[in-house]
Amino acid sequence: MGAAGSKLEKALGEQFPEGERYFGLENFGNTCYCNSVLQALYFCVPFREQLLEYYSSNKNLADAEENLLTCLADLFMQISSQKKKTGVIAPKRFVQRLKKQNEIFRSYMHQDAHEFLNYLLNELVDILEKESHAAKSDPETSSPSEKMANGPKNSHPNGTQKEPLVTWVHKNFQGILTNETRCLRCETVTARDETFFDLSLDIEQNSSITSCLKNFSSTETLNADDKFFCDKCCSLQEAQKRMKIKKPPHILVIHLKRFKYIEQLGRYKKLSYRVVFPLELKLSNTVEDADAEYSLFAVVVHVGSGPNHGHYVSLVKSHNHWLFFDDENVEMIDESAVQTFFGSAQEYSSNTDHGYILFYERVVAGSTS
Template sequence: MEILMTVSKFASFCTMGANASALEKEIGSEQFPVNEHYFGLVNFGNTCYCNSVLQALYFCRPFREKILAYRSQPRRKENLLTCLADLFHSIANQKRKVGVIPPKKFITRLRKENELFDNYMQQDAHEFLNYLLNTIADLLQEERKQDKTNGRLANGSLDSQNHNSNGPPPSTWVHEIFQGTLTNETRCLTCETISSKDEDFLDLSVDVEQNTSITHCLRGFSNTETLCSEYKYYCEECRSKQEAHKRMRVKKLPMILALHLKRFKYMEQLQRYTKLSYRVVFPLELRLFNTSGDATNPERLYDLVAVVVHCGSGPNRGHYIAIVKSHDFWLLFDDDIVEKIDAQAIEEFYGLTSEISKNSESGYILFYQSRD
C-alpha cells in the first residue's frame, strides 16, 4: 500500500510538472512577466475553497504587497497571518516560474484555529474569505496594541497619536484595501426628514436573478423599500411612527471591491440549501451607480482582477476554482493545475440560462480593483 501511494504521488507530481512546462511554453519566455510566478496549490482533502480564495487574493496586488511587506518584518509567534505571509513569500521567491506548492502549514494552522474548517468536508469559500480578512485585521490590531504597550513600558508614556483604548479599534491595511462604507437612508414620508446610519463592509453580498448582470444586482441591493403597516418607522421629528422610504447606498468605495453573489438559497420543502445557477454577467470593467450624494470618488472605475468560481449543485458539494488576471492575460487555477485562458472564456462562468440543470460553473466571488 505504501509503495502504491508513493508511485501515485510521483505520477501526480510528474503530471503537474508537465502542466507547468506547457504553461511556460504557452506564455513564452519573452512574454512571461518579470518577477511573476504561477504556482498551483495542493488540495489537502476538499481544501479547494481555501486554495481558490488564496489564489484570488494573491493576484489582488495591493493585498499581496502588504502580505509580503509583513513577512519582511521581525518574526512573531505563528498565527494564520504569519503562515499566509510564509506561503506568499514562498511563491514569490521560487526559482522556477511555474509549479506547485503544498500550503500545508497554512491549512494546519487554519484547522487548528477554527473548528469550522477542522475537517475534510467542503466549506463555503465566502465564509472562509470573511473569516480570513477579519482574522488578519484582528491580528494586526492586536499587534499594534502590543507594540504600543511595549513602547509605553519602555518610554514611560504614549505619544499623542496613540489610539484611545476606549474608542473603536484603529483601521489596518486590510481596511484600507477592502473596507467600504454603506449608508442606510430613511426618509419620513410625513415630514420629509432624512436620517442616515453608516455601516462598514469588507465585502458586499448581493442577491442574484436569472439573466441579469452584476450592475442589475447592485441596483437591486439599493432598491427603495417602503416601511408601512406594522413596519412603520419611528420618526424623531414627528415623534411617532410614520410611513417611510428606506434605501441603501454606497458612501465610500473600497480600493478592492469584493462582491459575493448569493447563489445558495435555503429551500423549506427540501430542508437544505440549493444552488441558484442563474446567468449573471460580470463585466471586465465596472462603475457603481448606487452611490450616495456625499460619496467620495463616486465615479471610481474598477477592473475585474479575480473570480472565485463554484462548480456543482450545492454549498457542501462540488468544487471551487479561481480565475485571475495577471498583467495582460487570464489564468485558471484549479488546485495544483494552472492554465492560461482567453478573456472570452470568462463568459462560460456567468451561469446557466436554463434552470433545468443546477450543476454549473458560476462566478461566486468577484474581486474588482480600482484604477486610481
C-alpha cells in the same frame, strides 16, 4: 506538470514579467475552497505587497507567535521567492493553522469559500489590531508592527475621541455603506453608516452585476407593521429606506448569493442563474463618487449542482492575461473564456461552473492595469 507545464512555462517566460510566480496549491482533502481564495488574494497585488512587507518587517522577531497572518505571509513569501516561474506548493502550515484555530474548517466536508474569505480577513484585522495595542503598551517594540498595521498616523485634534485602527487590510477591502431612512411625514432623513469587506448580492435569472447592485440600492417603503420610529415625530411613521455605497473600497469583493434556503424543500439549493459580470464595472449610486470604476482581476468559481458538495477553482488576471487555477493545476486561458462562468440561462444545464466571488480593483484615473 508534464507537457502542459512546459507549455505554460514557455508562455510565462515570453509574456510575463521576470518576478511573477504562478504556482498551483496542493489539496489536502477538500481544501479547494481555501486554495481558490488564496490564489485570488495572491493576485490582489496591493494586498500581496503589504503582506510581504509585513513579513520582511517581522521575520526577525524571534518570539513571534504563529498565527494565520504569519502563516499567510510565509506562504506568499514562499511562492514569490521560488526560482522557477511555475510549479506546485503545499500550503500545509497555513491549512493546519486554519483547522487548529476554527473547528468549522476541521472536517473534510465541503466548505464555503465566501465564509472562509470573511473569516480570514476578519482574523487578519484582529491580529494586526492586537499587535498594534501590544506595541503601544510596550514602546520598545512599537516599530514594525504598529507602522505596518496602521500606516500613516491619524491626528486627533480634539483629543477626546480615538479613531479606530485602520489596518492595511481595511485600506484594501473596507468600504462604507449608508442606510438612509426618510420619514414620509416630516421628510427627515436618518442615516446610519456601516462598514463592509464584501457586498453579498441577491441574484435573479438572466441578470447582471449592475442590475443586482441597483436592486441592492433600491428604495423600500416601510409601512403597516414595518413602520419606522421617527425621532422628530416621536411616533411610528411610514418611511422610505435605501442602502447606498458611501465610500467605495479600493478592492471591491462581490459575493453572489447562489445558495438559497427553500422552505418547501427544507434545505439549501444552488441557484445556477446566469449573472453577467463585466470585466470593467462602473459603480453608480455611490454617495461620494458617481463614477467609481473597477476592473475584474479574480473570480472564485463554484463547480457543482448543490451547496453541500462540489469544487472550487479560480480565474485570475495578471499583467493582462487570464489564468485558471484548479488546486495543483495552472493553465492560461483566453479572456473570452471568463464568460463561460456567468451561469446557466436554463434551470437544468450541464454547465455547473458558476462565478461565486468576484474581485474588482478600483481603477485610478490615468493608470493602466
